[in-house]
Amino acid sequence: xxxxxxxxxxxxxxxxxxxxxxxxxxxxxxxxxxxxxxxxxxxxxxxxxxxxxxxxxxxxxxxxxxxxxxxxxxxxxxxxxxxxxxxxxxxxxxxxxxxxxxxxxxxxxxxxxxxxxxxxxxxxxxxxxxxxxxxxxxxxxxxxxxxxxxxxxxxxxxxxxxxxxxxxxxxxxxxxxxxxxxxxxxxxxxxxxxxxxxxxxxxxxxxxxxxxxxxxxxxxxxxxxxxxxxxxxxxxxxxxxxxxxxxxxxxxxxxxxxxxxxxxxxxxxxxxxxxxxxxxxxxxxxxxxxxxxxxxxxxxxxxxxxxxxxxxxxxxxxxxxxxxxxxxxxxxxxxxxxxxxxxxxxxxxxxxxxxxxxxxxxxxxxxxxxxxxxxxxxxxxxxxxxxxxxxxxxxxxxxxxxxxxxxxxxxxxxxxxxxxxxxxxxxxxxx
Amino acid sequence: xxxxxxxxxxxxxxxxxxxxxxxxxxxxxxxxxxxxxxxxxxxxxxxxxxxxxxxxxxxxxxxxxxxxxxxxxxxxxxxxxxxxxxxxxxxxxxxxxxxxxxxxxxxxxxxxxxxxxxxxxxxxxxxxxxxxxxxxxxxxxxxxxxxxxxxxxxxxxxxxxxxxxxxxxxxxxxxxxxxxxxxxxxxxxxxxxxxxxxxxxxxxxxxxxxxxxxxxxxxxxxxxxxxxxxxxxxxxxxxxxxxxxxxxxxxxxxxxxxxxxxxxxxxxxxxxxxxxxxxxxxxxxxxxxxxxxxxxxxxxxxxxxxxxxxxxxxxxxxxxxxxxxxxxxxxxxxxxxxxxxxx
Numbered sequence: 044x045x046x047x048x049x050x051x052x053x054x055x056x057x058x059x060x061x062x063x064x065x066x067x068x069x070x071x072x073x074x075x076x077x078x079x080x081x082x083x084x085x086x087x088x089x090x091x092x093x094x095x096x097x098x099x100x101x102x103x104x105x106x107x108x109x110x111x112x113x114x115x116x117x118x119x120x121x122x123x124x125x126x127x128x129x130x131x132x133x134x135x136x137x138x139x140x141x142x143x144x145x146x147x148x149x150x151x152x153x154x155x156x157x158x159x160x161x162x163x164x165x166x167x168x169x170x171x172x173x174x175x176x177x178x179x180x181x182x183x184x185x186x187x188x189x190x191x192x193x194x195x196x197x198x199x200x201x202x203x204x205x206x207x208x209x210x211x212x213x214x215x216x217x218x219x220x221x222x223x224x225x226x227x228x229x230x231x232x233x234x235x236x237x238x239x240x241x242x243x244x245x246x247x248x249x250x251x252x253x254x255x256x257x258x259x260x261x262x263x264x265x266x267x268x269x270x271x272x273x274x275x276x277x278x279x280x281x282x283x284x285x286x287x288x289x290x291x292x293x294x295x296x297x298x299x300x301x302x303x304x305x306x307x308x309x310x311x312x313x314x315x316x317x318x319x320x321x322x323x324x325x326x327x328x329x330x331x332x333x334x335x336x337x338x339x340x341x342x343x344x345x346x347x348x349x350x351x352x353x354x355x356x357x358x359x360x361x362x363x364x365x366x367x368x369x370x371x372x373x374x375x376x377x378x379x380x381x382x383x384x385x386x387x388x389x390x391x392x393x394x395x396x397x398x399x400x401x402x403x404x405x406x407x408x409x410x411x412x413x414x415x416x417x418x419x420x421x422x423x424x425x426x427x428x429x430x431x432x433x434x435x436x437x438x439x440x441x442x443x444x445x446x447x448x449x450x451x452x453x454x455x456x457x458x459x460x461x462x463x464x465x466x467x468x469x470x471x472x473x474x
Numbered sequence: 475x476x477x478x479x480x481x482x483x484x485x486x487x488x489x490x491x492x493x494x495x496x497x498x499x500x501x502x503x504x505x506x507x508x509x510x511x512x513x514x515x516x517x518x519x520x521x522x523x524x525x526x527x528x529x530x531x532x533x534x535x536x537x538x539x540x541x542x543x544x545x546x547x548x549x550x551x552x553x554x555x556x557x558x559x560x561x562x563x564x565x566x567x568x569x570x571x572x573x574x575x576x577x578x579x580x581x582x583x584x585x586x587x588x589x590x591x592x593x594x595x596x597x598x599x600x601x602x603x604x605x606x607x608x609x610x611x612x613x614x615x616x617x618x619x620x621x622x623x624x625x626x627x628x629x630x631x632x633x634x635x636x637x638x639x640x641x642x643x644x645x646x647x648x649x650x651x652x653x654x655x656x657x658x659x660x661x662x663x664x665x666x667x668x669x670x671x672x673x674x675x676x677x678x679x680x681x682x683x684x685x686x687x688x689x690x691x692x693x694x695x696x697x698x699x700x701x702x703x704x705x706x707x708x709x710x711x712x713x714x715x716x717x718x719x720x721x722x723x724x725x726x727x728x729x730x731x732x733x734x735x736x737x738x739x740x741x742x743x744x745x746x747x748x749x750x751x752x753x754x755x756x757x758x759x760x761x762x763x764x765x766x767x768x769x770x771x772x773x774x775x776x777x778x779x780x781x782x783x784x785x786x787x788x789x790x791x792x793x794x795x796x797x798x799x800x801x802x803x804x805x806x807x808x809x810x811x812x813x814x815x816x817x
């Protein structure tokens with residue numbers, strides 16, 4: 044890590060970032076929610092719809108009465124009312140679906156806003172740690188950058204091209220430089236391919252090497268990640284989780300990428316193996332000048348590997364800054380709670396620490412809370428938090444926070460008078 | 475140790491073996507520990523170290539066959555659980571010893587309302603009537619901090635979030651006021667902020683009820699703030715056993731040391747992380763000597779040949795190592811820290 048720091052320090056700060064993400068959004072459309080959409084229709088339409096259904100249902104019932112023998116009064120009555128009910132409700136459901144689709148349209152859809160307006164730069168040679176709780180959209184953000192999930196809107200600039208708007212063919216050429224290491228080392232390797240074939244496949248896809256040259260490259264890659272080259276004839280199931288993760292890393296390295304998204308690469312591994320994989324990733328970064336987006340929910344690991352950290356909550360970045368700054372002095376209430384919740388492997392510290400225990404759970408990303416998305420759990424919330432969406436503001440040099448209750452002049456939320464929101468004016472100006 | 479009545483649970487020389495096609499797997503191989511009333515014991519180990527099998531052996535939930543408890547005694551409040559008949563152990567299980575598992579979704583019945591699942595236990599063990607049990611279930615949900623308990627009690631498990639489900643599990647486990655609560659990785663499947671909630675909850679409930687707790691986990695950070703005593707397991711054996719503060723301050727075992735140093739400290743900036751080389755062993759094919767020898771920085775020829783002794787280092791501090799005294803005295807860094815390799 045120290046070498047990387049040095050390189051970063053020596054580089055002129057004006058150098059363009061490797062990847063520049065602007066207002067990236069990725070929404071998953073779960074389709075129309077007809078029931079919720081119906082409530083959004085104007086009330087006269089709702090009533091009209093209901094009356095039409097009752098009328099048509101009644102008509103069908105009368106038809107039955109007219110058709111049947113009047114003397115069997117009971118059967119006629121039962122049958123006609125059943126038909127009226129069935130026809131009426133079918134008409135109602137059909138018309139409701141049609142009307143919602145026509146009138147309310149997209150507004151009736153349940154949309155998971157997995158990534159909702161993320162802007163961040165990733166500098167060459169750095170490790171950007173992306174941290175957040177499950178369901179906050181951190182993996183989706185990583186996948187959106189590589190277009191493994193199609194972004195809904197926004198731009199991802201890499202090498203002067205907007206990745207988000209490239210054609211599939213153009214994107215494929217860029218994939219050579221952008222690779223990913225997946226979380227689950229069991230699911231991300233094809234069980235029917237040998238390790239050699241797995242690592243070799245990207246070489247052949249991108250026509251980088253053939254025949255014995257490819258063979259040599261595979262062996263060299265296996266050694267780079269700390270595996271014996273004898274392993275190339277074996278199958279993934281013969282390996283432990285940590286070894287499989289090494290295979291996944293070798294596959295990502297095969298094409299000599301510049302940028303690697305490491306999506307929870309250590310979460311599925313044992314403690315003693317986690318350290319091995321973290322060290323391996325750091326060594327490779329030094330040797331090959333790689334840039335990482337390191338995604339993890341493990342706050343201890345992420346601090347260890349990252350130069351800068353971005354904290355994500357329900358699809359938005361809430362705090363971005365140098366790893367040390369974020370841990371030494373978290374500014375956003377959510378980050379404060381997150382960091383205080385990390386168990387420290389030291390009984391003395393654990394006993395004397397003050398832990399901020401948040402109430403409740405992370406809200407659903409379908410129709411997330413308005414205003415600041417964290418306001419439902421925030422101990423410092425005020426009324427304005429429920430309306431104003433806080434922008435990421437540079438509160439301290441290179442330390443960005445999304446919270447209207449603090450400002451560059453008053454960065455410490457604990458020393459701010461109750462009810463005051465020094466960042467509100469700036470936030471309102473942007474909104 | 476002085477007064478036998480202080481000890482709620484004594485495990486003596488427990489051996490749980492499994493007969494597999496691959497030969498006999500000694501998942502737990504001769505472990506002993508005691509748990510005093512009102513104390514919390516942490517069992518730490520990596521996957522396959524035998525920590526969960528220990529827990530299942532205590533409550534006699536080992537599937538037989540292929541498993542069998544080859545030898546040992548599990549003395550709970552003066553009675554050897556291994557000598558009890560199936561009907562007798564059932565009166566202990568859930569009533570006096572309760573469990574929480576890692577994954578609350580798979581340990582709750584998805585087809586039953588929460589209320590019925592909690593009522594089932596108290597009606598069976600405490601002989602509650604239907605209304606008594608129902609009210610008790612609501613009371614328990616309130617105790618574990620589930621808001622709006624009266625309506626939530628009639629929900630199904632899928633209607634709860636992961637953290638809430640774990641709360642329900644804790645409510646179920648504590649509904650008969652057990653003397654011993656075994657929590658097997660209770661927070662591993664949860665997010666950090668939810669993990670903090672659950673750990674705080676277990677801590678406060680333990681203080682309120684005086685229940686003894688066995689906390690099984692792979693996370694040294696979790697046990698640091700939660701436990702009084704620690705047992706470190708590796709390959710089915712206890713490698714080190716000590717009061718928590720003592721073990722963190724001065725460990726007498728190379729494995730524990732390595733484990734402690736391979737976890738990044740969130741409060742400090744570190745250079746390269748210490749890593750234990752190699753892989754956890756295959757318990758079915760253990761080497762003749764110390765099972766940790768191939769990965770150990772301190773290993774010498776004797777380690778691969780002879781099984782190490784269980785050395786007493788302090789009043790309550792034991793370590794399984796040929797060089798325990800030396801490792802214990804050497805409070806400095808492990809010698810191999812500098813020559814970290816990628817392997």
